Amino acid sequence: MPSPERVAHIAPLAFDGERFWPDGATVLTEGASIVSVSAGQGPAPEGFEVRRHDRGTLLPGLIDTHVHLIADGRDGALGRDVHRSPEEREQVVRASLLAQARAGVTTVRDLGDNRWSVLERVSSPGEPAVVASGPPITTPGGHCAAMGGEAAGAAELAAAVDERAERGAPLVKIVVSGGAMTPGSDLLSLQYSAEDLALVVERAARHGLPVVAHAHSLDAVNLCIDTGVRGIEHCTCLTTNGVQTPPDLANRLRDRGIHIGPTFGRIPGSRPSAQAQEVTQRTGLVPAHRFVQVEKLHRQGVAVISGSDAGIHSAKPHGIVAYAVAELVGAGIATDDAIATATSVSAQACGLGSTKGRLRPGTDADLLVVDGDPRADIAALTRVGTVVVRGTTITGDAGR
Ligand SMILES: [Zn+2]
Known part of the structure; x- marks a missing residue:
């Protein structure tokens, strides 16, 4: 040799x-x-x-802890994906990984593919390492349902967790509140009950898997904290009065060792899509309020990780996690701490603390x-x- x-x-x-x-x-x-x-x-x-x-x-090398490799980084990306053949989808995934690598991203965590296309994919040499959840578990017709992870009721939820374990997923992703990019979805709504979420967390633990949740509303974030979810994506803590940061939130997140991924990062100067502007207006999801919120939580010891939600629209193409880090610096977080959110802290959140x-x-x-x-x-x-x-x-x- x-x-x-x-x-x-x-x-x-x-x-x-x-x-x-x-x-x-x-x-x-x-x-x-x-x-x-x-x-x-x-x-x-x-x-x-x-x-x-x-x-x-x-x-x-940087780690982007929230990407969608099946999404092509143009407006309407997730809507277009459902019409692609497996071969066309594979081309998109390959292009996404190349864009990530060229931007210095050597590991990505994919938090939503379409019917296992990323989780079960065989990677090529020189491609970033991929940690993949498969399709997120969501309610029938709920946020990201088009990815194929619909499940409701105890039996279906348990089966969904078991299937992810059998297919080799290193984590379980579940959509606990509504989301911004699915038409008709309400960010303030709860998709699952406390019993449902507790069942998923307990079932995943049996397989040794952590649960990472998509949660926008404060109710959803509270539910995640109380049921033992390991990571909360977005974590905007929206209420009918916009973005909130309750005084005890940092302690609760920190004491339970929960990583939060605020999904910052966009091409500087890019205009938010009409859909994103509409969501901001309707919900009070104001970026400036979130920068203040995340800086405060970080200052109080909460583990913040940088994942960009890469691919979902034209302001968020693949390879922009460095801009998420820059936004944290702009929010007042020290440069070394901000870069750690896309390196050492991210690695730990992805279960790769000893190798990445x-x-x-x-x-x-x-x-x-x-x-x-x-x-x-x-x-x-x-x-x-x-x-x-x-x-x-x-x-x-x-x-x-
Ligand atoms: Zn996402």
């Missing part, structure tokens, strides 16, 4: 998943793994091919080199030079 490729990546600034290394770092990789990380710019030991990333910052999200010996050789210093200008995170996916080098957006 030929010995694996040995490469020394040397950069004047590095971020290890948690903090910056101001004197730079030398990261040694062998094949698909990181074998050594040391401060300073070399020298590299003998036998390693040296790649110097002058002016660059070396980070772990950090520059550390033993983790996968998932690397990102960006042009500039994100501490001075967070937009540097979007200037992608080199991307390495499990030891395979691909070219980033900036090198196209």
